[in-house]
Each structure stands twice: as structure tokens, then as C-alpha cells.
Amino acid sequence: MPRYAQLVMGPAGSGKSTYCSTMIQHLANMNRSAHVVNLDPAAEHFDYPVLADIRELIQVDDVMEDPSLRFGPNGGLVFCMEYFANNFDWLDESLGHVEDDYILFDCPGQIELYTHLPVMKQLVEELQQREFRVCGVFLVDSQFMVESFKFLSGVMAALSAMVLLEIPQISIMTKMDLLSPKAKKEIEKYLDPDMYSMMEDNVDHIRSKKFKNLTKAICGLVSEGLHLILRLILDQNLKKCLCVQIDDYSMVRFLPFDRTDEEGINIVLQNIDFSIQYGEDLEFKEPREADEDPDNLNYDEAFQDKVDS
Numbered sequence: 001m002p003r004y005a006q007l008v009m010g011p012a013g014s015g016k017s018t019y020c021s022t023m024i025q026h027l028a029n030m031n032r033s034a035h036v037v038n039l040d041p042a043a044e045h046f047d048y049p050v051l052a053d054i055r056e057l058i059q060v061d062d063v064m065e066d067p068s069l070r071f072g073p074n075g076g077l078v079f080c081m082e083y084f085a086n087n088f089d090w091l092d093e094s095l096g097h098v099e100d101d102y103i104l105f106d107c108p109g110q111i112e113l114y115t116h117l118p119v120m121k122q123l124v125e126e127l128q129q130r131e132f133r134v135c136g137v138f139l140v141d142s143q144f145m146v147e148s149f150k151f152l153s154g155v156m157a158a159l160s161a162m163v164l165l166e167i168p169q170i171s172i173m174t175k176m177d178l179l180s181p182k183a184k185k186e187i188e189k190y191l192d193p194d195m196y197s198m199m200e201d202n203v204d205h206i207r208s209k210k211f212k213n214l215t216k217a218i219c220g221l222v223s224e225g226l227h228l229i230l231r232l233i234l235d236q237n238l239k240k241c242l243c244v245q246i247d248d249y250s251m252v253r254f255l256p257f258d259r260t261d262e263e264g265i266n267i268v269l270q271n272i273d274f275s276i277q278y279g280e281d282l283e284f285k286e287p288r289e290a291d292e293d294p295d296n297l298n299y300d301e302a303f304q305d306k307v308d309s
Contacts, residue, residue: 003101004276005132007124009161010139012109015174015257019139020106021048022259026269027102029262034102037095039123041080042073042108051103052094058083077110081119088126101132102278114138114161124165133276136161136169140254142176142187151190155252162252168275172268176258191254 006023008016020036027034035051042060063069063076071079084091095103105123107113113120127134138161140154162169179187255271258264273279 001131003130003132004103004278005127005134006104006137006272007107007120007134007165007167008104008137008139009107009114009120010109010174011111011141011157014109014139014141016106016109016139017043017046017048018259019137019172019174019257020104021046022265023104023269024048026262026265032102034104036104036106037091038106039081039084040106040108041084042077043106046106052091054080054084056094057087057090074110077108078112078117078119081108081110081113081117085119085122088123091126092130095130103132111157114157114164116164121165124167133278134167135272135276136165136167137272138162138169138171139174139257140171142173142179142256143183145173145187145190145254146183151193158252170268170271170275171252171254172257173254174257176256176264177260191256 008020010016024034024036036046036048037052037054038046038050039054041054041058041063043055058080060073060076060080063071063079064073069076069079107120124134138158140158145151145154158169158171173187173191176184176187255268256264257268
């Protein structure tokens with residue numbers, strides 16, 4: 001019988017632990033059994049019980065304090081995850097075999113783990129060998145997605161994780177409950193974006209304030225006019241190519257996540273469950289039978305027995 005997993009990913013501060021806490025509570029309200037595994041060796045606290053905690057295996061603080069390693073925070077975290085990849089037996093022992101086996105993996109916010117380092121890919125392969133159906137859940141802070149070039153950066157980060165891990169992936173805009181009504185209306189265009197119009201609407205603003213000053217600083221003695229023209233041509237073609245891939249093939253679409261909106265949370269969960277085919281192989285559970293048929297129960301006798309006792 002298959003097991004199910006959500007790999008909760010995203011940059012630091014994107015709301016991964018809050019997502020896990022909210023989703024676990026939502027699943028509990030639906031009478032569904034689910035568990036969380038903390039895979040962040042630098043985590044300090046979280047408000048949900050964990051099935052397994054990587055800090056029992058290794059912690060970033062211990063790595064940074066080791067005089068033979070001398071790692072900083074980023075290098076220490078990468079070292080911890082590589083150590084974890086060499087000790088997957090610990091994860092297997094920690095997971096055991098729980099009821100229904102629906103597990104959320106709260107992953108670190110080190111973006112390198114989802115772009116080019118092999119650790120997360122190795123984790124996915126390890127889970128798949130243990131009959132897990134894995135779905136990637138890539139989170140991006142909605143407060144970050146306020147301009148088209150920032151939105152495009154978020155899309156490329158999500159796409160990079162999708163290409164690296166080769167698993168179904170749901171992309172989510174978190175912290176929607178923290179946006180003002182005006183910001184919520186503004187961000188709607190990024191939930192179902194028209195990449196071509198977005199590019200045209202923002203091209204003058206971006207290039208006049210970003211690329212022009214950068215070109216002046218870098219080029220120096222190079223003819224400013226010629227270099228700027230070349231830069232604009234290259235940037236325009238590159239951006240158009242990206243927009244074509246994203247828009248024509250619908251490779252990345254974001255779902256809004258508001259932790260106060262039960263209906264919205266359920267929509268996110270339905271998309272994830274559909275991607276991993278949750279429920280198709282679950283065994284039918286018959287309701288518990290009553291000790292006696294209520295129609296044949298003599299309530300007077302039952303009451304008298306209770307009084308006598």
C-alpha cells in the first residue's frame with residue numbers, strides 16, 4: 001500500500017513551518033491522520049508535534065562550533081543536509097510505519113538545496129524506494145511578489161526545484177492573510193498571469209531604473225549608447241523566451257494560501273492529493289457496529305439498571 005508525502009520547500013521566511021502547522025490542523029479537523037518531520041537542522045521552535053526531528057541527528061550549531069570544520073551558517077546547513085543524506089537509515093527508523101502514512105516534510109530554506117545540490121533529489125529517491133508518493137510544495141511569500149521581475153524570479157525558483165526533483169509540484173503564495181485589501185487585489189494578476197502584458201507594462205520602469213544605472217557603472221569607457229541598446233535587445237529576447245515557456249505551457253501557477261480561509265486551504269489540499277493520487281488505494285473502513293440495535297433497546301430497563309447500580 002502506498003505512502004504519501006509533501007515536501008514543503010521554499011526560501012527562508014516563506015512560511016513553511018506555518019504552512020505545516022496550518023495544514024496539520026486542517027487535516028485533523030477532517031479526521032485525517034497526518035504527521036510532520038522536521039528536516040531543518042537550524043530550526044529553533046515550531047508549534048506542532050513532530051514524528052521525527054533532524055536535530056536529533058545533527059544540528060547546525062554543533063557544526064559551526066566544531067573547530068575542525070569552521071563553517072558559517074550557510075555552509076553548516078549544507079554540511080548537515082549532506083550528513084543527513086549519508087544517514088537515511090535514521091529517517092527510516094524514525095518514520096516506522098504510522099497509520100495512513102501521510103507525512104509533511106518541513107524542509108530548510110537554503111535555496112541551493114532546490115537548485116543544484118543533490119541532497120533533496122536523493123531524499124526524493126529514498127522516499128520513492130519506500131513506496132512514498134511525493135509531491136513538492138514550493139512556497140513563495142506573497143509580499144515578495146509585488147512587481148513583475150520579482151514574480152518572474154519566484155517562478156524561476158519554483159521551476160528550478162521542479163526540474164531538479166522531477167516530482168509533481170504545487171506552487172503556493174503564502175501569507176495572503178497579511179496583505180492589505182489593495183495588495184490582495186493587485187496580486188490577483190499574478191495568480192493567473194498574462195506574461196506578455198505583464199512584460200510590456202513593466203518594461204520601461206524596470207529598464208530605466210535598473211539596467212541603465214548598472215550599464216553606466218560597469219561599462220565605463222564603453223560607448224554607453226551602443227552597449228545599452230545591445231543590453232536591451234538581449235534582455236528583451238531573454239525575457240520573452242521565459243515568458244513564452246511560462247505562459248504557453250502553464251508550467252508554473254500559484255495557488256493562494258490564507259491560513260484563516262478553510263475553503264482556500266482545502267483547495268490547496270485537493271490539488272496536492274490529486275497530484276499524488278491520495279485515496280485511490282485506501283481501504284474502505286466500515287463504521288463501528290453498535291452493541292445493540294437502538295430500535296430493540298428497552299430504555300426503561302436501561303434506565304432502571306443504571307439506577308439500581
